[in-house]
Amino acid sequence: MARPDKVAAVAELKDEFTSSSGAVLTEYRGLSVAQVTELRRSLGQNARFRIVKNTLTKIAATEAGLDDEILGLFEGPSAIAFVRGDVVETAKGLREFAKANPPLVIKGGVIDGQPMTPDQINQLADLESREVLLAKVAGALKATQSRAAAVFNALPTKTAQLAEALRAKRAESEPAEAESAPAEESPTEG
Structure with a gap:
């Protein structure tokens, strides 16, 4: 026993x-x-x-x-x-x-x-200790979110810049096209 x-x-x-x-x-x-x-x-x-x-x-x-x-x-x-x-x-x-x-x-x-x-x-x-590993994971997640936010914020700015560049390019080329277009000849009587 x-x-x-x-x-x-x-x-x-x-x-x-x-x-x-x-x-x-x-x-x-x-x-x-x-x-x-x-x-x-x-x-x-x-x-x-x-x-x-x-x-x-x-x-x-x-x-x-x-x-x-x-x-x-x-x-x-x-x-x-x-x-x-x-x-x-x-x-x-x-x-x-x-x-x-x-x-x-x-x-x-x-x-x-x-x-x-x-x-x-x-x-x-x-x-690393559990706390350090958790802090690293949290930091990585925060960095990923920050990068995503930066990309999303950059999209409207880049779109506006692209639109402005296209407008400027079109404005530049319109006067040049008007100057380089051949003048219409009037029919000569003769």
Whole structure:
């Protein structure tokens, strides 16, 4: 019979897996308590960094319906960053911390139900944050609208300029045509 505290721990981990937009699995062997505290602080509100027991986490991951690839990563001392906000920001935070603190190793993860390798998580960290990407899309849309408005505003102006040029050309050619037209000869009597 399972102990109530373990059942509660599995239920809590399962809830973390299902309610998070992603989870990044790390090995923290060699990090001090102060370094783990610093990592938690650096991730801020975007992620919750938890040191987990592999056996209980495997049960929770299975109950949450995660892929078997993830279950194979639970070897050695494991910690998981459960992502609540922007996955890119969390991946960047973990990567930067791992560069400064080599004992932290990213083992893999799951983002939106899809298993991710450490390389894929690093590629994710290379992306711009969600806010920056949205700002770029908004800027591109605004620029497109501005160009369309400029084209539509230019049409009447260009049409008026073309009409004026045609009128001037016609006015120029009418007097020239009158001068160059042969004079009608009057019939000579003779």
